[in-house]
Amino acid sequence: MIEIVIPSTLRIGGKDYTVERNSVLAIRGLEGEHISSQCRLCITDKEDRHIDDLRATFLHEVVHAIDGIYCGGCDDAMTEVKVNGMAEGLLQFLKELGIRLIFEGEE
Numbered sequence: 055m056i057e058i059v060i061p062s063t064l065r066i067g068g069k070d071y072t073v074e075r076n077s078v079l080a081i082r083g084l085e086g087e088h089i090s091s092q093c094r095l096c097i098t099d100k101e102d103r104h105i106d107d108l109r110a111t112f113l114h115e116v117v118h119a120i121d122g123i124y125c126g127g128c129d130d131a132m133t134e135v136k137v138n139g140m141a142e143g144l145l146q147f148l149k150e151l152g153i154r155l156i157f158e159g160e161e
């Protein structure tokens with residue numbers, strides 16, 4: 055299995071996104087958030103979440119970013135159901151390739 059550490063900055067469609075784990079999301083009942091105006095991908099740091107769920111959440115927010123840049127964004131945004139499906143599909147696809155995304159500090 056090839057492990058790729060999710061970097062703290064990520065270039066998507068020519069924009070430099072910041073990837074961050076934070077505790078504020080859980081307070082708001084969210085697991086992840088894509089803030090296009092600030093180029094931020096936020097993932098909860100809640101420790102009771104299964105790590106595969108967090109990987110899927112990270113990919114979910116990446117899909118939102120890709121959708122916004124390459125697929126029309128706000129005027130024709132993918133539904134949450136489609137974004138979830140795409141994120142899960144990408145996670146499985148990466149697994150099939152023997153690639154596992156890991157968060158910084160994850161063992």
Ligand SMILES: [Zn+2]
Pocket residue numbers: 114118134137
């Ligand atoms: Zn979403």
